[in-house]
Amino acid sequence: MGHGGLRPEDIEHARTQLSNFLSRRGLKQTRQREAILEAFLESGGHMTSEDLYERVRPQNPEIGAATVYRTLKLFCEAGIAHPNHFRAGVTLYEHRGGHHDHLICVSCGDIVEFECSMIEQTQLEIAGQYGFRLTNHRHDLYGYCPKCSKDEEPNP
Amino acid sequence: MGHGGLRPEDIEHARTQLSNFLSRRGLKQTRQREAILEAFLESGGHMTSEDLYERVRPQNPEIGAATVYRTLKLFCEAGIAHPNHFRAGVTLYEHRGGHHDHLICVSCGDIVEFECSMIEQTQLEIAGQYGFRLTNHRHDLYGYCPKCSKDEEPNP
DNA sequence: CTTGGTGCAAATCGTTTGCACCGTC
DNA sequence: GACGGTGCAAACGATTTGCACCAAG
Numbered sequence: 007m008g009h010g011g012l013r014p015e016d017i018e019h020a021r022t023q024l025s026n027f028l029s030r031r032g033l034k035q036t037r038q039r040e041a042i043l044e045a046f047l048e049s050g051g052h053m054t055s056e057d058l059y060e061r062v063r064p065q066n067p068e069i070g071a072a073t074v075y076r077t078l079k080l081f082c083e084a085g086i087a088h089p090n091h092f093r094a095g096v097t098l099y100e101h102r103g104g105h106h107d108h109l110i111c112v113s114c115g116d117i118v119e120f121e122c123s124m125i126e127q128t129q130l131e132i133a134g135q136y137g138f139r140l141t142n143h144r145h146d147l148y149g150y151c152p153k154c155s156k157d158e159e160p161n162p
Numbered sequence: 163m164g165h166g167g168l169r170p171e172d173i174e175h176a177r178t179q180l181s182n183f184l185s186r187r188g189l190k191q192t193r194q195r196e197a198i199l200e201a202f203l204e205s206g207g208h209m210t211s212e213d214l215y216e217r218v219r220p221q222n223p224e225i226g227a228a229t230v231y232r233t234l235k236l237f238c239e240a241g242i243a244h245p246n247h248f249r250a251g252v253t254l255y256e257h258r259g260g261h262h263d264h265l266i267c268v269s270c271g272d273i274v275e276f277e278c279s280m281i282e283q284t285q286l287e288i289a290g291q292y293g294f295r296l297t298n299h300r301h302d303l304y305g306y307c308p309k310c311s312k313d314e315e316p317n318p
Numbered sequence: 319c320t321t322g323g324t325g326c327a328a329a330t331c332g333t334t335t336g337c338a339c340c341g342t343c
Numbered sequence: 344g345a346c347g348g349t350g351c352a353a354a355c356g357a358t359t360t361g362c363a364c365c366a367a368g
Contacts, residue, residue, distance in 0.1 A: 188321090188322085189322070189323090190321090190322060190323065192322095192323065192324085194323080194324070195323090224324090224325080225324085225325085226324070226325045226326065227325095228324080228325070228326080228327095229323080229324060229325070232323085232324085250332090250333085251332080251333080
C-alpha cells in the first residue's frame, strides 16, 4: 500500500531546511545524513528507523543502524520529521507538514491522512474550557480500510 | 496530580465483568487476578504495568512482574482496561468506559479526559468518506495545563 | 487429575550509548 | 588540527516467553 511521497519542491525545501538547521547549530553536513534524508523523503512517510535503515542499506552498506536512529532524531529537531507511536514498541516517523491526523487500517496497516478544520477548531475550544494551552495533538481513527472490510467480518 | 478512581458501583461492575469473562472463556479465577484487579481499580487509571506491579507488591510480595503484564493484557481482552501509547516505550493502561479522549500536560504529565459528541460524529463521517469501518480511535491534545502554563513561557 | 496459571530467569525487541577511529569545518 | 560524526558492539528498559511447579475446576 505505498502512497504519496513528496513533490520535488517539498524535497528541495526539506534539503534546505536541514542544511540551515545544521549550520545554525554548528553541526556537520555528512554523506550519511544526505543519504538518509533522500531515502526518507523518497519514502511515503510513516516508517520506522528499521525500515529506513533497510532502505538506505543497499546503496550504503557501511551506514549503521545507530546512525539512522540518531539521524532520524535529528530530523525531528530540524522539523523535517515527526515521531508517532501508533502501537507499542515502535516509533513511526512521518514527513512534517500538514496536520497529523490519520485513518489507520487495523488489518493491513495502511495509513491515510485527513484534515478537518472543524475538528481542529473544536479542539481549541475544548482545550480552552480546561484552561490548557495546546502545543500539538494526535487524532487517529482505527478501523478496516475498504479492501480489508471485505475480508474481515464483524462477528467472529 | 492524582485524580478520579472509580465509584463503588463501577468497581462492582468490573469484578462481575472479569468473572463472567473468565468463566465464559474457561479460564480460572485466581488469587493473583483478584489482587491485581483490585489494585487496578483503586488506582486512578493511566498506569503502566510496572506501576501496578509496585502497587500490588507490598501486599503480595510473591506476585511476579510477568503475571501483572499477563493479567493486564487479560483485562484488556475482558474490556476492563484499555492500553494507550502516549509516549515511546511505555504502555499506559486506563479504565475502560467513557471515550478515550485526553488532554495531556506536556509539563507535569497530568491527564484530563474529555468527550465531545460532535467530534465523534465527525469522525464517523470522515471514516465514511474514505470507506473505512471504524473500530476505535484516539484523540489526544497535548499542551500546558493551567498550573504549568504559568511557569512555562511560550517563547524560548 | 487435568488444564490453565504462576514465578523465575532467560530471551526479545526496539532503541541508546561508550568508545576508538574518521571526516568536515 | 579540533570537534562532531560514525560504526560497532555492548547496554538498556519494557515486555515476552520457556519451563517446571502449583492450584482451580
